[in-house]
Amino acid sequence: xxxxxxxxxxxxxxxxxxxxxxxxxxxxxxxxxxxxxxxxxxxxxxxxxxxxxxxxxxxxxxxxxxxxxxxxxxxxxxxxxxxxxxxxxxxxxxxxxxxxxxxxxxxxxxxxxxxxxxxxxxxxxxxxxxxxxxxxxxxxxxxxxxxxxxxxxxxxxxxxxxxxxxxxxxxxxxxxxxxxxxxxxxxxxxxxxxxxxxxxxxxxxxxxxxxxxxxxxxxxxxxxxxxxxxxxxxxxxxxxxxxxxxxxxxxxxxxxxxxxxxxxxxxxxxxxxxxxxxxxxxxxxxxxxxxxxxxxxxxxxxxxxxxxxxxxxxxxxxxxxxxxxxxxxxxxxxxxxxxxxxxxxxxxxxxxxxxxxxxxxxxxxxxxxxxxxxxxxxxxxxxxxxxxxxxxxxxxxxxxxxxxxxxxxxxxxxxxxxxxxxxxxxxxxxxxxxxxxxxxxxxxxxxxxxxxxxxxxxxxxxxxxxxxxxxxxxxxxxxxxxxxxxxxxxxxxxxxxxxxxxxxxxxxxxxxxxxxxxxxxx
Numbered sequence: 001x002x003x004x005x006x007x008x009x010x011x012x013x014x015x016x017x018x019x020x021x022x023x024x025x026x027x028x029x030x031x032x033x034x035x036x037x038x039x040x041x042x043x044x045x046x047x048x049x050x051x052x053x054x055x056x057x058x059x060x061x062x063x064x065x066x067x068x069x070x071x072x073x074x075x076x077x078x079x080x081x082x083x084x085x086x087x088x089x090x091x092x093x094x095x096x097x098x099x100x101x102x103x104x105x106x107x108x109x110x111x112x113x114x115x116x117x118x119x120x121x122x123x124x125x126x127x128x129x130x131x132x133x134x135x136x137x138x139x140x141x142x143x144x145x146x147x148x149x150x151x152x153x154x155x156x157x158x159x160x161x162x163x164x165x166x167x168x169x170x171x172x173x174x175x176x177x178x179x180x181x182x183x184x185x186x187x188x189x190x191x192x193x194x195x196x197x198x199x200x201x202x203x204x205x206x207x208x209x210x211x212x213x214x215x216x217x218x219x220x221x222x223x224x225x226x227x228x229x230x231x232x233x234x235x236x237x238x239x240x241x242x243x244x245x246x247x248x249x250x251x252x253x254x255x256x257x258x259x260x261x262x263x264x265x266x267x268x269x270x271x272x273x274x275x276x277x278x279x280x281x282x283x284x285x286x287x288x289x290x291x292x293x294x295x296x297x298x299x300x301x302x303x304x305x306x307x308x309x310x311x312x313x314x315x316x317x318x319x320x321x322x323x324x325x326x327x328x329x330x331x332x333x334x335x336x337x338x339x340x341x342x343x344x345x346x347x348x349x350x351x352x353x354x355x356x357x358x359x360x361x362x363x364x365x366x367x368x369x370x371x372x373x374x375x376x377x378x379x380x381x382x383x384x385x386x387x388x389x390x391x392x393x394x395x396x397x398x399x400x401x402x403x404x405x406x407x408x409x410x411x412x413x414x415x416x417x418x419x420x421x422x423x424x425x426x427x428x429x430x431x432x433x434x435x436x437x438x439x440x441x442x443x444x445x446x447x448x449x450x451x452x453x454x455x456x457x458x459x460x461x462x463x464x465x466x467x468x469x470x471x472x473x474x475x476x477x478x479x480x481x482x483x484x485x486x487x488x489x490x491x492x493x494x495x496x497x498x499x500x501x502x503x504x505x506x507x508x509x510x511x512x513x514x515x516x517x518x519x520x521x522x
Contacts, residue, residue, distance in 0.1 A: 018055060019054050020054065021055075023057075026077050030093065038073065038093055049155070050068050053147055056311065062304060063077070063080035063161050063163075065077075067156055067157040069155065071095040073093060074094055074099070075093075106127060113144075115146070122142060124141055125140055125141070142161035143159070143161075145312075158312075174293075196216050197216070200221070201216075201292060202218045204219070206287070210288075211232065213231065215227050215230050222294050223275065224269050238267045240265065259283070262278060263279040264279070276296045277292040390419060390422065390424065404445065411452045413455075415458070421495075427495040427496070430492065431513070435511055438484065444469035446472060452468070453469075465513040488500060495515075496517070500513045
């Protein structure tokens with residue numbers, strides 16, 4: 001009890017309880033390793049990809065192994081441990097080459113293949129591991145797959161394995177027995193009886209009506225029925241009700257001379273359960289010679305493998321989603337940096353030109369404050385529309401707000417939906433602010449009856465903006481051209497790769513901006 005409490009306390013205080021928690025014997029052994037002395041370092045520093053792989057491995061009931069890092073440090077679970085023989089439990093956390101030294105010439109090419117990004121799959125491969133009675137031949141079906149780290153590089157190897165030694169030996173024996181069956185015409189009765197009696201598969205001879213004339217002892221071993229209970233009858237009384245129709249159809253097909261290479265149905269055992277049998281049969285001289293293999297366990301294993309593959313697919317998708325989120329975050333960071341640099345450049349230009357073109361420090365301060373405030377308002381719009389671009393109507397409305405009433409009674413706006421890049425949005429905001437400031441002082445917004453008409457047009461990517469003042473005091477040409485004029489006619493048009501004109505007609509100022517738009521949403 002004290003040990004369990006100590007482990008629980010350790011898990012609560014450590015930063016990797018979710019990674020190494022649980023997992024039975026192997027999980028406990030992994031938690032006891034002094035990882036600070038291991039090439040992988042302390043688990044709290046492990047990549048997320050490694051933590052996810054170890055967590056999945058420890059909670060799986062299927063034999064799994066993970067090798068990670070340049071040294072291929074080893075992790076495996078309780079389901080895998082029995083196949084290691086005397087190598088368990090001392091190999092957890094060790095380099096693969098150290099404890100697979102006797103098989104390294106076989107394994108090294110596999111690891112090299114996987115590290116190149118290619119999965120390696122093999123069925124019933126022969127290896128010679130050290131086990132309790134020395135070096136032995138064993139067979140495994142296994143798949144080595146790449147494990148990608150958090151940076152997108154291959155950093156490990158994921159191994160799903162099942163030992164098939166018994167199956168391979170059994171199939172080799174069956175193959176030998178089947179060869180003997182083909183040669184039974186040339187062998188004596190004693191050899192035929194030996195094959196018949198030793199076969200682990202169900203052997204049988206039936207007529208074309210499906211009546212069994214002879215069955216092997218394996219019928220008793222697999223199903224529990226002895227020969228006396230089966231011979232002289234069809235197998236319909238043993239067949240699962242859902243399989244009877246297809247079994248009768250297959251017998252009729254055999255009676256017409258066809259060969260059955262693979263046919264599956266279910267037979268009832270003496271204890272009332274059903275076993276799934278895979279049949280092969282051939283018609284010869286009016287009789288059906290049949291061999292059935294019990295595949296119940298094999299099908300169950302296939303179902304477990306399918307579940308495992310689904311889990312692996314979900315884990316891989318989770319890693320892909322994480323990488324996509326990282327990519328989007330990096331794009332947003334780059335975009336924010338770009339926009340900040342543009343804003344700093346714009347502020348620098350505003351301060352420099354306002355100081356240079358103002359008659360006094362007080363006037364320069366007022367001009368800088370008003371223009372930077374307009375830039376700030378534009379930034380609010382651009383931040384809200386970070387992924388959507390700057391809406392022309394919103395930029396104009398926001399820039400006019402300090403100069404007109406809430407109802408905008410003196411201003412009329414008309415134009416289609418249009419979106420600008422961040423830099424174009426800032427430029428347009430400064431242009432509208434400059435025009436509105438002058439209109440409030442000297443033009444259409446300086447008297448109650450004055451009006452401002454703002455129109456914009458969009459043809460493909462060609463953009464045109466008109467600012468027309470009406471009903472204000474008579475307009476006279478300024479004595480000098482200040483920063484405002486240069487902003488309107490030179491700086492802002494450059495953002496649109498176009499041109500602009502500013503006319504001081506007696507009945508009101510007229511400003512026209514022409515260019516192309518660059519929509520950040522594209």
